[in-house]
Amino acid sequence: MEETTHKILVIIPAYNEEETIGGVIEDVKKEMPGADIVVVNDGSTDATPLIVREFAREKGVTLVSHPYNMGIGATMQTGFRYAGRKGYEIAVQVDADGQHPAIEIKKLVGPILRKEADAVVGSRFLGFGEYRPSWPRGVAIWIFSTVVSKIAGKTFTDPTSGFRAFAGDVIRFFSRLYPDDYPEVEALVLLHKKGFAIMEVPVRMAGRKGGRSSITGTRGAYYMVKVLLAIFVDLLKKIDTTEENP
Amino acid sequence: MQTVQVISIIIALALFSAIIDLIRRGLLKERYSVLWLASIFAIMALSVWKGLLDRIAQMVGVAYPPSLLFLVAFLFVLVILLHFSVVISIFTERNKILTQEVSLLKARLEEREKKGEGRSEGK
Numbered sequence: 001m002e003e004t005t006h007k008i009l010v011i012i013p014a015y016n017e018e019e020t021i022g023g024v025i026e027d028v029k030k031e032m033p034g035a036d037i038v039v040v041n042d043g044s045t046d047a048t049p050l051i052v053r054e055f056a057r058e059k060g061v062t063l064v065s066h067p068y069n070m071g072i073g074a075t076m077q078t079g080f081r082y083a084g085r086k087g088y089e090i091a092v093q094v095d096a097d098g099q100h101p102a103i104e105i106k107k108l109v110g111p112i113l114r115k116e117a118d119a120v121v122g123s124r125f126l127g128f129g130e131y132r133p134s135w136p137r138g139v140a141i142w143i144f145s146t147v148v149s150k151i152a153g154k155t156f157t158d159p160t161s162g163f164r165a166f167a168g169d170v171i172r173f174f175s176r177l178y179p180d181d182y183p184e185v186e187a188l189v190l191l192h193k194k195g196f197a198i199m200e201v202p203v204r205m206a207g208r209k210g211g212r213s214s215i216t217g218t219r220g221a222y223y224m225v226k227v228l229l230a231i232f233v234d235l236l237k238k239i240d241t242t243e244e245n246p
Numbered sequence: 247m248q249t250v251q252v253i254s255i256i257i258a259l260a261l262f263s264a265i266i267d268l269i270r271r272g273l274l275k276e277r278y279s280v281l282w283l284a285s286i287f288a289i290m291a292l293s294v295w296k297g298l299l300d301r302i303a304q305m306v307g308v309a310y311p312p313s314l315l316f317l318v319a320f321l322f323v324l325v326i327l328l329h330f331s332v333v334i335s336i337f338t339e340r341n342k343i344l345t346q347e348v349s350l351l352k353a354r355l356e357e358r359e360k361k362g363e364g365r366s367e368g369k
Contacts, residue, residue, distance in 0.1 A: 067343045181277055229283075230276045233269045 008035040008109060009088040011079030013072055014096035018047040021096045025055050028094060031102035035092070038062045040078045043069035048096075072162075073183040080166075080174040092165045097208050100163045104203040108165035117199035118167045119191055123158035126202030140224050144185045147231060152192045156200060159185045163203060170196055185227050189234050247296075250312040254293035258286050281329055285322035292318060 010028050014021055021039070028037055039052045043066050055061045064078060076093060083091045090112055094100045100122070108120045124131040133141060141160055148159045162184055166174070173194060179186040191198055265282050268274035292299045292315055303311035 067347045068340055180275065226276060226280065229279075233266060233276065236266065236270045 007089040008032065008092065009079075009083045009086070009090070010035050010037045010092045010094050010105070011076065011083065012037060012039045012094050012096050013042060013075040013079065014039050014044060014048050014052070015042040015069065015072075015075070016044045016046045016048060017096035018044075018051060020098040021048050022051050022055070024094065024096055024098055024100075024102075025052070025061065027102040028105070029060075032092075032105050035105075036060045036062070036088070038064060038079055038082050039096070040075045040082075041065040042071070042075040043067065071180060073178055073180040076183065077174060077178040080171050080178065083171045084175040088171065089168045090165060091171050093162050095162050099205050099208055101204065101206055104163070104205075105165070107201050107203055108163065111199050111201065112165055112167050116197075118170050118196040119188075119198045120165045121156070121158065121161055121188070121198065121200045122163035122203035122205070123156075123161060123200045124203065124205050125157040126200065131205060136220055140220060143224065144227065147228065148185060148188050151189055151231070151235065152198065156188065156198075158200065159188055161205075163205065179230060181230075182223050182227050186230050186234060189231050193234065248312065250315070251293050251296065254289060254312075254315055258290045258293065262286050278333070281322070281326045285319065285326070288322065289315060289319055 010032065012021070012024060012028075017024075025037060025039070028035070037055075037060060039056075039062070041049045041052065041063060049063060049065055052061070052063045056063045062082075064082060066075065066078065079093075080091060090109055092105055092108060094102065094105070104122060108122055111117045111120050132138070141158065144159045145156055148156045170191065173191075173196070174187070177190065179190070188198060261282070265274065265279050265286075269276060269279055292302070296311075299311045299314055303309075303314045306314070308314050308317070
């Protein structure tokens with residue numbers, strides 16, 4: 001395991017976000033100068049990897065590219081595997097579309113540094129900002145919020161938020177087991193099952209600055225059914241994450 | 247309830263619990279279970295609700311309604327098989343890409359090792 005002087009790794013999963021990825025990297029570097037960045041390029045067909053490669057000339061920014069598109073779940077897991085191998089103590093997920101302002105990262109990392117939680121989720125609904133999701137999405141978020149809160153025994157207002165930070169043990173856990181499809185909600189259930197301490201903190205998020213969302217319309221209903229099914233089965237699952245090559 | 251209905255329900259339930267257990271043990275991924283679960287749901291609905299079975303059989307022109315159960319099951323199996331062909335095609339493409347990447351990485355590695363040897367010999 002390589003030693004690293006930096007404890008914090010910001011994982012930016014990216015798929016065709018050429019309009020915003022440069023700005024996001026600069027934002028993170030500005031607000032979190034001590035943290036390293038890894039951009040996991042999930043088979044982008046646009047200029048995303050070219051843009052990131054320019055930043056990767058400097059220390060502290062790394063580009064990892066998948067040979068083909070695998071989805072956000074596998075992409076984040078690649079980030080976790082990278083973080084695990086390099087010995088990072090904290091991993092932060094920041095989306096490449098500009099919705100996660102880097103200035104809010106400190107709020108996610110703080111509780112982990114103070115050993116108050118193993119995983120911190122940034123919620124849009126805890127009082128900060130005026131985010132009002134579109135109707136179908138709002139219903140989906142409400143349903144997931146109810147289900148996850150019920151399971152975990154505490155309130156989760158924004159289980160679909162990808163703006164999260166994780167401690168080392170969680171990094172190692174996710175390196176071996178992370179949901180492939182629409183992972184955000186399921187990941188919380190898995191963490192709860194494994195006994196990790198999860199916390200929500202209020203954050204302000206920005207609207208999508210460029211590109212298109214990957215979850216729209218009718219796909220949304222299919223998405224919900226899949227996630228609810230996965231959660232139902234996760235509750236029954238045996239979680240055995242021993243593996244030879246994490 | 248007719249015997250064939252009971253048999254049908256038992257098989258559907260057995261299949262359902264097998265699928266849930268496979269997912270639970272990590273041997274079956276959720277995304278490949280969706281079609282199976284949809285089939286089971288359809289068969290269960292037609293097995294339990296005789297009225298529906300009779301009505302659809304009449305609409306389609308099947309004289310003996312329980313035959314419809316076989317037809318529906320068969321059609322679902324066809325769809326599942328087709329889905330598998332698609333999945334295999336996707337995997338074939340990905341496998342090809344991975345093989346190509348590995349080959350190129352090996353070549354790059356050999357280049358580096360060559361250079362490394364050259365440099366130390368030149369000293």
